[in-house]
Amino acid sequence: MEINKNVKSLKNKSKKIxxxxxxxxIHELQRVLSHIGKRGLALCGPQINEHHCxxxxxxxxxxxxxxNPVILNYGKExxxxxxxxxxxxxxxxxxxxxxxxxxxYIDYKGDEIKDTFTGLISRVIQHEIDHLDGKLIIxxx
Numbered sequence: 001m002e003i004n005k006n007v008k009s010l011k012n013k014s015k016k017i018x019x020x021x022x023x024x025x026i027h028e029l030q031r032v033l034s035h036i037g038k039r040g041l042a043l044c045g046p047q048i049n050e051h052h053c054x055x056x057x058x059x060x061x062x063x064x065x066x067x068n069p070v071i072l073n074y075g076k077e078x079x080x081x082x083x084x085x086x087x088x089x090x091x092x093x094x095x096x097x098x099x100x101x102x103x104x105y106i107d108y109k110g111d112e113i114k115d116t117f118t119g120l121i122s123r124v125i126q127h128e129i130d131h132l133d134g135k136l137i138i139x140x141x
Contacts, residue, residue, distance in 0.1 A: 003032070003086045004049050007136065010087055014045055014132040017052040019110045022067045026108060029056035040086050041120075044128045047087055055128040059121045065108035069129055072114070075100030083127055085137045095140045097126050 004010060017025070029043045033056055036043075042057040055066040077099045082092040100118045103125060107113045117125055130136070 003036075003043075004047050005087050005089075007138070009049065010046055010131065010136055011134045012046065012051050013134045014051045014053045016068045017054065019067055019106050022052065022054050022106075025050045025052060025054045026056060026065055026067075029054065033058055036086065042124045042128050043086065044131045046131050046134075053132050055125070055132070057121065057124055057128070059124050062121060064121070064125075066103070066105035066125070066128075067107075069103050069105035069125070069132075071101050071103050071126070071129060073102040074098040075118075079123075081123065083123070083137055083140075085127070087131075088137060091137065093137045093140050095127075095137065097123050099123075101126060 025045055028048055032048055033040050033043045041059040045052045045054045053068045055069060057064040075098045078096050079099050080094050080096040083095050084092045101122050102116045104114045
């Protein structure tokens with residue numbers, strides 16, 4: 001499976017999905033990300049041409065699956081850091097994001113979770129949720 005690099009397609013907003021219907025997308029995101037290896041920290045539905053709100057993260061030894069994630073709260077401290085994207089190979093853009101977020105989502109077991117993330121994994125989640133909303137790193141230029 002190729003990573004979606006079509007800007008017009010990636011700009012489409014993703015739709016919420018029932019957990020049972022998300023399972024195949026979750027498995028495909030895991031498969032593609034494991035094939036990519038260390039070059040990628042996360043993938044979401046739109047990057048594999050599935051415009052549904054599903055994210056799989058493999059970052060800093062932590063694997064997180066998020067179905068229908070919603071950021072409930074942003075921390076006050078913001079950090080500027082270069083971000084890359086598998087949909088834009090070789091492109092890095094300095095993006096300022098909150099260092100801490102609280103997210104509500106459905107996990108890989110189908111449980112509703114509310115969790116707080118900081119640092120790199122927080123940034124990765126925000127990047128992927130941007131994708132779900134049709135916002136790309138090039139929109140930050």
